[in-house]
Amino acid sequence: MNRKRSLLQNMLLTLAIVAVLFFCLFPFVQILSTSLKHQFDWGNPSLIPVKINLNAYKELLGFVQATEEQIPATVKKLLENPLITPEQREKILAKYRSTSDVFPFPRFFLNTFLLSASAASVSLALAVLGAYAFSRLRFGGRTIIQRSILFVYMVGGVLLMVPLYQMSVKVGLARTVWGSLLSLLLIYIIQTLPVSLYMLGNYFRTIPYSIEEAATTDGCSRLQSIFVIIIPLSVPMLVTVFVYCFIIAWNEFLFASVFLKQYHMFHTLPLALQSLFVSKNAIWDRIMAASMLTLIPVIVCFMFAMRNLSGGLAEGGVKE
Amino acid sequence: MASVRFKNVDKWFGKTQVLHDINLDIKESEFVVLVGPSGCGKSTTLRLLAGLEDISAGDIYINDKIVNLLEPQHRNIAMVFQNYALYPHKNVQENIIFGLKRAKASRDLIESRLDKASKMLQLQEFLQRKPAQLSGGQRQRVAMGRAIVRDADVFLFDEPLSNLDAKLRNQMRYEIRRIHREYQTTSVYVTHDQVEAMTLGDRVVVMKDGYIEQVGTPMELYLQPKNIFVATFIGAPSMNILDATLYPEYIELEGQKLPLATNLVKTSVPSDGQKVKFGIRPDFFQDEQLISAGEALTTLPNVHIDIIEPLGYDRELNLKLGHQTLKARLDLRSTAREGDTINLCFDMRRAHIFDIETEKNLTI
Amino acid sequence: MVSMELTPEQRESRLGWQLIAPCLGVIGLLIIYPILYNIYLSFFDVKLTGDKIFIGLANYERLLKDAAFYGSVLTTIIYLIGTVVGTTLVALLVALLMNIEFPLRSLVRTLILLPYFAPVISVVFGWQFIFDPVNGIYNHVMVEVLGLAAERHNLIGQPKTALFVVIVFDIWKHFPISYLLIVSKLQSINKDQYEAAAIDGYGPFGRFIHVTLPELYFVLGTLVILRLIWNLNKFEDVYLLAPNVQTLPIFTYYTAFTGIIDQGFAASISVVQFALLAFLIYFYVKKVLKW
Ligand SMILES: Nc1ncnc2c1ncn2[C@@H]1O[C@H](COP(=O)(O)OP(=O)(O)OP(=O)(O)O)[C@@H](O)[C@H]1O
Numbered sequence: 021m022n023r024k025r026s027l028l029q030n031m032l033l034t035l036a037i038v039a040v041l042f043f044c045l046f047p048f049v050q051i052l053s054t055s056l057k058h059q060f061d062w063g064n065p066s067l068i069p070v071k072i073n074l075n076a077y078k079e080l081l082g083f084v085q086a087t088e089e090q091i092p093a094t095v096k097k098l099l100e101n102p103l104i105t106p107e108q109r110e111k112i113l114a115k116y117r118s119t120s121d122v123f124p125f126p127r128f129f130l131n132t133f134l135l136s137a138s139a140a141s142v143s144l145a146l147a148v149l150g151a152y153a154f155s156r157l158r159f160g161g162r163t164i165i166q167r168s169i170l171f172v173y174m175v176g177g178v179l180l181m182v183p184l185y186q187m188s189v190k191v192g193l194a195r196t197v198w199g200s201l202l203s204l205l206l207i208y209i210i211q212t213l214p215v216s217l218y219m220l221g222n223y224f225r226t227i228p229y230s231i232e233e234a235a236t237t238d239g240c241s242r243l244q245s246i247f248v249i250i251i252p253l254s255v256p257m258l259v260t261v262f263v264y265c266f267i268i269a270w271n272e273f274l275f276a277s278v279f280l281k282q283y284h285m286f287h288t289l290p291l292a293l294q295s296l297f298v299s300k301n302a303i304w305d306r307i308m309a310a311s312m313l314t315l316i317p318v319i320v321c322f323m324f325a326m327r328n329l330s331g332g333l334a335e336g337g338v339k340e
Numbered sequence: 341m342a343s344v345r346f347k348n349v350d351k352w353f354g355k356t357q358v359l360h361d362i363n364l365d366i367k368e369s370e371f372v373v374l375v376g377p378s379g380c381g382k383s384t385t386l387r388l389l390a391g392l393e394d395i396s397a398g399d400i401y402i403n404d405k406i407v408n409l410l411e412p413q414h415r416n417i418a419m420v421f422q423n424y425a426l427y428p429h430k431n432v433q434e435n436i437i438f439g440l441k442r443a444k445a446s447r448d449l450i451e452s453r454l455d456k457a458s459k460m461l462q463l464q465e466f467l468q469r470k471p472a473q474l475s476g477g478q479r480q481r482v483a484m485g486r487a488i489v490r491d492a493d494v495f496l497f498d499e500p501l502s503n504l505d506a507k508l509r510n511q512m513r514y515e516i517r518r519i520h521r522e523y524q525t526t527s528v529y530v531t532h533d534q535v536e537a538m539t540l541g542d543r544v545v546v547m548k549d550g551y552i553e554q555v556g557t558p559m560e561l562y563l564q565p566k567n568i569f570v571a572t573f574i575g576a577p578s579m580n581i582l583d584a585t586l587y588p589e590y591i592e593l594e595g596q597k598l599p600l601a602t603n604l605v606k607t608s609v610p611s612d613g614q615k616v617k618f619g620i621r622p623d624f625f626q627d628e629q630l631i632s633a634g635e636a637l638t639t640l641p642n643v644h645i646d647i648i649e650p651l652g653y654d655r656e657l658n659l660k661l662g663h664q665t666l667k668a669r670l671d672l673r674s675t676a677r678e679g680d681t682i683n684l685c686f687d688m689r690r691a692h693i694f695d696i697e698t699e700k701n702l703t704i
Numbered sequence: 705m706v707s708m709e710l711t712p713e714q715r716e717s718r719l720g721w722q723l724i725a726p727c728l729g730v731i732g733l734l735i736i737y738p739i740l741y742n743i744y745l746s747f748f749d750v751k752l753t754g755d756k757i758f759i760g761l762a763n764y765e766r767l768l769k770d771a772a773f774y775g776s777v778l779t780t781i782i783y784l785i786g787t788v789v790g791t792t793l794v795a796l797l798v799a800l801l802m803n804i805e806f807p808l809r810s811l812v813r814t815l816i817l818l819p820y821f822a823p824v825i826s827v828v829f830g831w832q833f834i835f836d837p838v839n840g841i842y843n844h845v846m847v848e849v850l851g852l853a854a855e856r857h858n859l860i861g862q863p864k865t866a867l868f869v870v871i872v873f874d875i876w877k878h879f880p881i882s883y884l885l886i887v888s889k890l891q892s893i894n895k896d897q898y899e900a901a902a903i904d905g906y907g908p909f910g911r912f913i914h915v916t917l918p919e920l921y922f923v924l925g926t927l928v929i930l931r932l933i934w935n936l937n938k939f940e941d942v943y944l945l946a947p948n949v950q951t952l953p954i955f956t957y958y959t960a961f962t963g964i965i966d967q968g969f970a971a972s973i974s975v976v977q978f979a980l981l982a983f984l985i986y987f988y989v990k991k992v993l994k995w
């Protein structure tokens with residue numbers, strides 16, 4: 021079937037490929053383009069900005085102050101009143117540092133990053149041990165466990181929003197900001213744990229048993245062989261699973277909105293972008309720039325994971 | 341170096357018993373080969389010794405010490421796997437010294453062992469390579485190197501050569517013998533290839549369906565097989581097994597009465613004739629025209645030649661005797677042709693008579 | 705200290721339980737228990753503060769009479785059919801296309817995966833912008849370029865059309881993963897089969913029907929049922945793009961956390977959704993995995 025394609029076939033093929041690429045990539049180009057446009061340019065269907073506008077990025081990254089504090093003259097006078105305590109003064113000032121206008125992107129980024137990275141790390145650590153157990157150790161009940169994990173893998177967190185919230189109210193976690201953050205971290209861990217278990221379990225099963233048996237006869241205990249053999253052999257998969265979990269947490273909106281809505285400075289990016297969007301001093305270039313900045317780390321992770329994955333480390337050690 | 345002993349060992353996987361009452365004594369420095377058809381329990385026997393599986397009943401001793409409860413890492417054994425099982429993320433050198441490092445051996449010791457082993461196995465050039473960059477034969481040598489540097493009490497081999505091509509297999513077989521002569525380590529070697537078993541083993545254990553059928557030196561197995569299974573499993577082409585009737589003085593084969601050698605049959609024979617199986621190896625036939633006078637041989641006259649397979653020095657004749665088929669291996673001097681008949685001679689003392697029920701050899 | 709009474713296999717079994725225990729603990733406490741607790745809560749009138757009054761099946765009675773609930777079920781069904789059919793078809797077509805050799809194919813294959821890996825939050829607003837009534841390219845093309853519409857519409861502003869946008873968005877977002885699975889299966893099909901079919905006189909279409917499709921049957925089945933399961937649980941993709949499209953999860957969210965908060969009622973919706981999900985999973989396990 022290696023016939024040469026005719027000119028017509030080639031054109032059709034090219035057309036189809038261009039169409040697919042357009043479908044996949046157009047939204048990204050649109051985001052990038054709008055993030056670089058000035059307001060007068062937004063309605064212009066051309067993707068190339070008439071004039072490049074980097075203000076949105078500068079603002080988000082904190083190179084320029086977003087908006088000056090606009091305090092009415094009457095209020096300023098009031099503040100000069102010596103009877104007002106410093107605390108009261110702060111309170112009044114805070115009102116005018118309108119929270120919806122200040123958009124500390126780096127702060128939100130850091131919140132999301134820390135939360136996602138911790139959730140992914142804990143989940144990965146638990147999953148390495150658990151997946152090793154049910155994919156490579158023989159014990160009574162392991163089939164049931166394997167199947168239940170597939171089951172919880174498919175249940176998903178959305179179904180649990182009420183009970184999880186109620187539980188965290190009941191133990192008092194929802195009352196404080198740190199408690200809320202902890203609840204969120206736990207929720208992200210359980211949202212990612214079944215996936216990690218499932219992916220790692222499947223991967224561990226592909227590592228030939230004899231490699232580990234060789235290690236045991238060479239003097240490793242089973243526990244040691246996890247660290248000496250299984251983990252080094254699974255690095256690409258561990259990275260992939262980590263990235264996967266990281267992205268799940270990075271995207272999560274529902275629980276973040278439930279637990280963190282009232283703590284503005286602890287917003288995660290989805291929450292922050294959403295409130296920026298609905299606040300309607302929403303400006304397209306800022307939203308698009310924020311989208312771009314949210315996208316970039318994920319793209320970097322993605323490329324990293326892809327490159328690693330093609331390494332195929334487990335080849336060569338054993339024969340098929 | 342160590343002795344190994346299996347005493348009344350049974351192995352069950354769930355509800356199926358795969359090993360039945362295995363008893364086996366292996367002396368220090370001995371090279372024992374387990375051979376048998378696929379699924380007969382060879383690997384399982386080896387894995388029990390390695391501690392990779394639990395034994396269900398009985399005891400295993402290494403150096404007269406029961407090791408039933410000892411985990412593999414504490415048994416001081418080294419194992420070479422069929423698929424090599426090298427650590428893909430470590431280079432050849434790291435692979436070889438991995439066990440020594442685990443055992444916290446001194447640097448000097450590691451160096452000298454590595455040096456000796458890599459010389460012996462001609463691996464010096466490859467020490468820095470990863471397993472993926474080696475050929476099958478080289479990987480097999482690394483696996484071997486990993487075992488020999490360890491100074492283990494026992495070497496275990498599970499079909500180490502079955503992934504290699506025929507030529508490489510011969511060469512590795514030779515290297516395994518050299519290694520054993522050099523290191524004198526007690527070895528248990530699993531294979532389903534009877535040629536490997538015969539050439540490598542000091543003693544060979546023939547297994548079938550989880551039972552040990554016979555233990556003996558290669559020549560014992562070849563000349564005195566205990567039953568039909570061993571008789572046909574060992575030796576290629578395999579022994580002819582023919583239907584016959586046994587009388588006190590002679591054996592009747594397709595109407596021909598062949599006189600028995602004295603003392604051939606060790607058990608008492610009913611005089612009215614008993615259905616038996618008559619066994620004779622193709623190698624032991626000779627063409628009547630080519631034997632020198634004076635040899636006391638039995639003749640099987642007028643055997644029809646069906647097909648001849650020339651194999652160089654040998655010619656393998658596929659023959660018909662009545663309704664039964666048999667094989668003979670004659671040398672190239674024989675001028676027999678397809679379609680002819682031939683008179684075959686053999687030494688009755690080399691023949692075997694098997695009980696039709698128990699399949700036991702009545703001549704030993 | 706390792707007890708000498710244990711055999712190696714018993715020790716292995718004990719290690720197995722020890723290693724899986726933390727996972728089981730976490731899953732039991734934060735997934736299994738909440739599932740049961742959710743059922744329990746559905747029999748109560750639950751306040752946001754945690755106070756609750758037992759009301760028996762009242763929540764369910766209300767649910768069965770609630771027009772908004774039925775509206776949400778209908779939305780969910782349309783959403784599921786649209787996304788599952790769309791995702792699978794697009795994925796299949798793209799996979800067939802990417803199975804043809806052409807220059808720069810590996811680059812194209814990687815780029816196609818981008819929508820799947822991009823965080824929802826970083827692309828939904830781009831999609832909002834595309835369909836924006838004032839600035840969006842969609843309205844520009846429909847009204848000014850093609851003249852298919854007389855005036856600019858706010859597609860995302862109206863639930864009916866917004867559902868359509870959400871479906872297209874979801875297809876765009878999720879077809880790459882299905883594509884990836886299909887294409888890897890396509891590559892594993894033995895070339896001999898095509899050659900044999902060609903010798904038997906089948907043209908390209910016949911070969912597709914008689915060789916490709918049967919080989920893909922299992923993968924496609926898996927993809928359809930898994931996509932149903934995943935999308936039944938989707939929240940962010942729908943809510944962030946068009947908060948007015950009320951599939952079941954979003955309906956539950958509104959009931960549980962906004963407006964007149966009624967968490968017991970929300971719990972009962974979740975229970976219904978859970979039952980549906982359990983049925984799908986059962987179907988998947990029996991028919992596809994064949995346990
Ligand atoms: N983990 C296991 N669970 C259940 N049955 C097993 C297991 N391992 C082996 N068996 C069974 O035990 C029997 C012996 O297997 P074993 O691997 O020892 O055979 P073998 O002689 O090495 O065969 P081969 O030459 O094919 O390697 C087989 O019938 C096999 O199916």
Ligand SMILES: [Mg+2]
Nearest residue numbers: 382383384498
């Ligand atoms: Mg075997």
